[in-house]
Amino acid sequence: MNLWVLPSILLIIPTIHTFQYSKLAQYVDSHQEQYVETLRDWVAIESDSSNALKRSDLHQMMEIVAQKLRILGGSVQLVDIGQQELPDGQMLVLPKVVTAQFGNDPNKNTVCIYGHVDVQPAKLEDGWKTPPYNLTDIDGNLHGRGASDNKAPVLAWIHAVEAYHALRMELPVNVKFIIEGMEETGSNGLDSLVVAQRDTFFSDVDYIIISDCGWLSRRPALTYGTRGNCYFFAEVEGPKQDLHSGVYGGTLMEPMTDLIGILDTLITSSGKILIPGIMEAVAPLSDEEWKMYQDIQFDMDNYKTKIGVNHLMYNNKVDLLVHNWLYPTVSIHGIEGAFSDPGTKTVIPAKVTAKFSIRQVPNMDPAVVKKQVTDYLHAVFAKRKSPNKLKVTMVIGAKPWLADTKHPLYEAGKAAVRRVFDMDPDLIREGGTIPIARTFQDITGKGIIMIPIGGFDDGMHSQNEKISRYNYIEGTKLFIAYLNEVAQINKTRSI
Incomplete structure (x- = not known):
């Protein structure tokens, strides 16, 4: 037996x-x-x-x-x-x-x-x-x-x-x-x-x-x-080439303006994610974990000093840890195609690509997140009534x-x-x-x-x-x- x-x-x-x-x-x-x-x-x-x-x-x-x-x-x-x-x-x-x-x-x-x-x-x-x-x-x-x-x-x-x-x-x-x-x-x-x-x-x-x-x-x-990670590229394409802002500025809807506009709809200044369905999928925090985090050794002042800031999103240890470990976040990492070198350049980029990620937590599915983000950004972009083209791609979907x-x-x-x-x-x-x-x-x-x-x-x-x-x-x-x-x-x- x-x-x-x-x-x-x-x-x-x-x-x-x-x-x-x-x-x-x-x-x-x-x-x-x-x-x-x-x-x-x-x-x-x-x-x-x-x-x-x-x-x-x-x-x-x-x-x-x-x-x-x-x-x-x-x-x-x-x-x-x-x-x-x-x-x-x-x-x-x-x-x-x-x-x-x-x-x-x-x-x-x-x-x-x-x-x-x-x-x-x-x-x-x-x-x-x-x-x-x-x-x-x-x-x-x-x-x-x-x-x-x-x-x-x-x-x-x-x-x-x-x-x-x-x-x-x-x-x-x-x-x-x-x-x-x-x-x-x-x-x-x-x-x-x-x-x-x-x-x-x-x-x-x-x-x-x-x-x-x-x-x-x-x-x-x-x-x-x-946490997992869903990493996205959001590309907005307009004219066939970069343009002089003095010659062409004010005559067309610029890709960079469209891109900044849709990025601003991802998250609020207080950290609230605005994409429908994201927060609804998050696994609830158990009472056991909440109590466990009370005893974790973590110094808020040292944390602020380490990263060089004087203000954080949350004022107590448990809230900060919970939002760093158990909740998803949206981070915008950069824009490709924009002018970023030292000095000045009066250019209207023909195509710009934003890079941003959403850190996933239990009960979130990368395939579902991909659809939620893609559908949401296209809906937001449609409201701008722009002739430019938007392409959203998820390049990483780690659980x-x-x-x-x-x-x-x-x-x-x-x-x-x-x-x-x-x-x-x-x-x-x-x-x-x-x-x-x-x-x-x-x-x-x-x-x-x-x-x-x-x-x-x-x-x-x-x-x-x-x-x-x-x-x-x-x-x-x-x-x-x-x-x-x-x-x-x-x-x-x-x-």
């Missing part, structure tokens, strides 16, 4: 002995300079996935990741995921995805760690205080592009496995890695890989761990939700992700945080989007947790990105502790 243990009654049993953890932690402390130097080497590689001219750097980065895992004795593959087509029609080879496996004991839980080693663009003239690809230690903060997002977290997981290997200790779980090089530009090819390997690489995986996120404050956090905080993965996370930091973690959501989380959830059906080690002030995607030495080193210890905690989750198995 088959007897199945339901996930709802999975148990956590006592964790590893303090002595064993202490030995591993001591190893990490004694090797922290080596860890920093490895991060320095990784940051030095300009693995910008948005720049076709940097593609060779990306290929090099993936090879280095693979070699690092091979040295530890892992079974490593560099998986070809094909090519991408650039806007000019050029075909470019995508960086291979690194997969690795350490251990295959069927009696152990198997965790799969996801990460990426590509980065956002960075130039010194963008406002960096230090060369972005030269890791610089300033008062214990390690500055460099990709330091926090996501090279240090990937390395911290590798260091965790390495500590066991160096001390000749058996890993408490089987560990798999899947590391990609295109996350910052949409994870090209990764969805297809996950589908193709669902019944092979992922077949024995019990849980998936993502560490591509950060803390909310100085208190460690576990992340259980992210939100949400986990159950009562899952044993989160209990294991709490225990690991308590062991390393001697405090309980905040349970938080992310306002941003990590599409691969939903991909993993939908395709593999595995339990997922996000365990961040990045600081709240790391400046991911911004100038002067950094990770603190403290977060990097203690984060490595957290991952060591977590592997031991997740090993204690009773596997769902037939008897």
Whole structure:
């Protein structure tokens, strides 16, 4: 007879002995300079996935990741995921995805760690205080592009496995890695890989761990939700060419005026979204979450100082967090085709394209949002009675992700945080989007947790990105502790 243990009654049993953890932690402390130097080497590689001219750097980065895992004795593959087509029609080879496996004991839980080693663009003239690809230690903060997002977290997981290997200790779980090089530009090819390997690489995986996120404050956090993202282009086209505003101004309906007019109907100055149907689809806020957010460590004044403003949309912590995590937002990002260089130019653009996004939350469907936005903007545009042409396109439709905080993965996370930091973690959501989380959830059906080690002030995607030495080193210890905690989750198995 088959007897199945339901996930709802999975148990956590006592964790590893303090002595064993202490030995591993001591190893990490004694090797922290080596860890920093490895991060320095990784940051030095300009693995910008948005720049076709940097593609060779990306290929090099993936090879280095693979070699690092091979040295530890892992079974490593560099998986070809094909090519991408650039806007000019050029075909470019995508960086291979690194997969690795350490251990295959069927009696152990198997965790799969996801990460990426590509980065956002960075130039010194963008406002960096230090060369972005030269890791610089300033008062214990390690500055460099990709330091926090996501090279240090990937390395911290590798260091965790390495500590066991160096001390000749058996890993408490089987560990798999899947590391990609295109996350910052949409994870090209990764969805297809996950589908193709669902019944092979992922077949024995019990849980998936993502560490591509950060803390909310100085208190460690576990992340259980992210918003999705619907990204739109709204193009208004008029005359056949750009025109002189002195010669032609006042004689035609200008595309830029039409575009600004319809953009102004998306959202009010107080943040209310005006597109019919958007807010009606939002999942209601539970009393449990409302109460949970009361205890989250979050300083409104520090938040304002960090982003350089003196006034926010909301005056209390809970309202601000709820609107950043649980409600959709509209953001207008820019206008293509308009004059944006320094100086003056008296031109009427013939065609202009606005770029804006709507962050999605649970119960919202990208296909429905696409129709709502397209229908609404065309209706608004029709009222202007303009002879110009409007074209609305949704170019990204990433779904939100949400986990159950009562899952044993989160209990294991709490225990690991308590062991390393001697405090309980905040349970938080992310306002941003990590599409691969939903991909993993939908395709593999595995339990997922996000365990961040990045600081709240790391400046991911911004100038002067950094990770603190403290977060990097203690984060490595957290991952060591977590592997031991997740090993204690009773596997769902037939008897």
